[in-house]
Amino acid sequence: MIDDKTLQSVLALCKFSLSDREKEHFKQQIGDILSYVETLNQVDTRSIDPDLGKSLESMSLRQDKAAVGLPTEQVAGLSAHFQDSFFTVPRIIEEMDEITEES
Amino acid sequence: MKYDVIIGCEVHVQLLTRSKAFCSCPNNFGGAPNSRVCPRCLGLPGSLPVPNRDMISSAIKAGLALHCKIAELTKFDRKNYMYPDLPKAYQISQFDMPVCAGGYLEVTADGQSRKIGIIRVHMEEDAGKNIHAQGGLNMSYVDYNRAGTPLLEIVSEPDIRSAEEAVNYVQSLREIMRFLDVSDCNMEEGSLRCDANINLWIYEDEKRFATPIVEVKNMNSFKAMKSALEYEAERQLDEWREKHLTLQAVGKTTRGWNDDRGETVLQRMKEEAADYRYFPEPDIKPISISQNLIKQIKQSIPELPEQKRGRFVQDYGIAQEAAEALTQSKALCDYFEEAARGYQEPKRIANWILSEVKKLLNEKQMSIEQFPVPARQVTELLRIVDAGTISGKIAKDVFAEMAASRKSAAELVETKGLAQISDTGELEDVVEKIIRENPSTVADFKAGKQKALQHLMGQIMNATKGKANPQVTIRLIKAKISGN
Numbered sequence: 390m391i392d393d394k395t396l397q398s399v400l401a402l403c404k405f406s407l408s409d410r411e412k413e414h415f416k417q418q419i420g421d422i423l424s425y426v427e428t429l430n431q432v433d434t435r436s437i438d439p440d441l442g443k444s445l446e447s448m449s450l451r452q453d454k455a456a457v458g459l460p461t462e463q464v465a466g467l468s469a470h471f472q473d474s475f476f477t478v479p480r481i482i483e484e485m486d487e488i489t490e491e492s
Numbered sequence: 493m494k495y496d497v498i499i500g501c502e503v504h505v506q507l508l509t510r511s512k513a514f515c516s517c518p519n520n521f522g523g524a525p526n527s528r529v530c531p532r533c534l535g536l537p538g539s540l541p542v543p544n545r546d547m548i549s550s551a552i553k554a555g556l557a558l559h560c561k562i563a564e565l566t567k568f569d570r571k572n573y574m575y576p577d578l579p580k581a582y583q584i585s586q587f588d589m590p591v592c593a594g595g596y597l598e599v600t601a602d603g604q605s606r607k608i609g610i611i612r613v614h615m616e617e618d619a620g621k622n623i624h625a626q627g628g629l630n631m632s633y634v635d636y637n638r639a640g641t642p643l644l645e646i647v648s649e650p651d652i653r654s655a656e657e658a659v660n661y662v663q664s665l666r667e668i669m670r671f672l673d674v675s676d677c678n679m680e681e682g683s684l685r686c687d688a689n690i691n692l693w694i695y696e697d698e699k700r701f702a703t704p705i706v707e708v709k710n711m712n713s714f715k716a717m718k719s720a721l722e723y724e725a726e727r728q729l730d731e732w733r734e735k736h737l738t739l740q741a742v743g744k745t746t747r748g749w750n751d752d753r754g755e756t757v758l759q760r761m762k763e764e765a766a767d768y769r770y771f772p773e774p775d776i777k778p779i780s781i782s783q784n785l786i787k788q789i790k791q792s793i794p795e796l797p798e799q800k801r802g803r804f805v806q807d808y809g810i811a812q813e814a815a816e817a818l819t820q821s822k823a824l825c826d827y828f829e830e831a832a833r834g835y836q837e838p839k840r841i842a843n844w845i846l847s848e849v850k851k852l853l854n855e856k857q858m859s860i861e862q863f864p865v866p867a868r869q870v871t872e873l874l875r876i877v878d879a880g881t882i883s884g885k886i887a888k889d890v891f892a893e894m895a896a897s898r899k900s901a902a903e904l905v906e907t908k909g910l911a912q913i914s915d916t917g918e919l920e921d922v923v924e925k926i927i928r929e930n931p932s933t934v935a936d937f938k939a940g941k942q943k944a945l946q947h948l949m950g951q952i953m954n955a956t957k958g959k960a961n962p963q964v965t966i967r968l969i970k971a972k973i974s975g976n
């Protein structure tokens with residue numbers, strides 16, 4: 390079970406809103422998922438060589454070659470909100486609002 | 493009141509790769525909206541990113557030029573935020589294991605050079621572009637052509653001590669990126685973007701106080717940058733005098749530069765927007781960088797402006813200032829060196845380029861790359877002057893004509909009959925005539941007035957349309973008058 394404050398901040402980040410009943414439901418579910426993932430912490434990994442990286446030469450990187458992407462008709466078909474070659478979204482309210490300074 | 497201005501810069505440069513950072517779409521400026529997109533850069537489910545090899549080598553190249561340590565192991569991370577220009581709702585960036593860290597950049601101003609520390613250089617993808625509808629329409633338009641194009645973020649230490657130095661720092665950075673061919677760094681087109689953190693250290697009552705740090709955004713030109721940071725330092729000083737607010741009490745705020753109003757304006761960030769929940773990008777394995785690869789990239793780094801300046805002063809004997817002006821661009825350096833090759837006085841070549849070539853470039857609004865006169869033609873023209881065939885003054889006109897007509901110096905001097913008259917016989921007649929017509933000036937000359945000689949010279953130049961060889965003419969005037 391996660392607390393209300395955590396759920397509230399997760400919802401704000403996801404730009405989701407939930408009803409009060411749904412909130413209780415998801416607090417339980419998210420809590421269950423987190424504690425399930427927590428079980429991984431029980432594994433002792435100290436003796437394991439991380440061997441994270443592969444060398445740049447051997448790794449499957451992409452050669453810097455340009456290729457044509459999707460044709461515009463197909464791009465247009467990806468969204469119901471497409472107009473004059475642009476995707477359209479509800480008018481963006483700037484994340485950074487200019488505010489007047491209190492003097 | 494004694495105080496220091498403390499500035500750190502965060503610079504983003506767009507890389508000049510052919511394709512985007514994690515997909516093969518072309519990486520170009522402009523173009524029809526959404527014409528360079530694919531499932532990967534549109535963030536469609538199931539598409540996977542594959543890093544561009546040249547993005548990584550460009551980052552290493554830049555890091556080496558900035559004297560950074562290159563990471564043995566580097567990885568990508570997701571920076572999460574929601575915005576329409578970010579189709580995946582996260583940006584692939586680098587968080588705790590950047591590709592390069594701990595370097596410096598030498599910034600020269602007024603012949604003095606200072607090291608500005610570089611905290612880190614990391615790779616990340618750019619976002620798309622939002623265009624806000626005009627005329628009260630309740631929508632915004634999004635173009636994803638820029639989404640997923642590769643950027644380097646270069647973060648400096650707060651080592652910069654004035655607005656002017658900040659501009660010099662970014663200009664030096666631009667110079668290096670251009671020399672490396674890593675980015676074209678065009679501030680107006682947005683291929684170089686700079687934000688700065690600025691505050692003051694105020695020394696009062698034998699204590700040091702730090703004013704609240706302000707991140708200044710929206711500086712879209714070097715001029716704007718200088719004005720914005722100067723304004724902000726003044727504003728913070730006034731605010732300190734009035735309210736004595738400290739960094740501890742207020743923390744950091746963000747202000748945008750308003751160019752029209754000439755002031756910075758406070759901006760409020762939504763609190764939760766700052767929570768980017770970085771986590772390792774699960775679709776790209778961490779990358780280890782071998783010493784061998786670093787060595788290879790090191791060898792591909794050309795001579796940088798700083799080294800070139802030193803060599804120009806040393807080898808060509810030109811002034812530090814001239815060397816600084818020449819090393820503004822690699823093409824200008826190449827032009828100078830080609831023209832100076834085998835010429836006795838490289839200094840004169842440098843002066844010619846910095847005065848005559850620059851003048852024409854300004855007039856025609858073109859870059860040195862587009863300049864129609866080949867470098868060797870500058871050499872030829874100066875040799876014609878050295879031979880006494882034309883005067884330095886006429887050479888300037890010839891040069892402008894060369895740029896306009898694309899004809900060679902020799903050809904123009906020949907067809908236009910510009911060669912100086914050095915033939916004594918031909919000049920003698922003119923000199924005698926002028927002496928005859930100006931008895932009072934001749935008397936003045938005899939009385940020791942130097943101005944009289946200049947006056948006679950002027951008359952002779954008029955009569956010959958500037959073609960009389962000055963040395964020969966002076967000799968003749970003196971001989972004729974004393975012979976009289």
Ligand SMILES: [Zn+2]
Nearest residue numbers: 515517530533
């Ligand atoms: Zn793409």
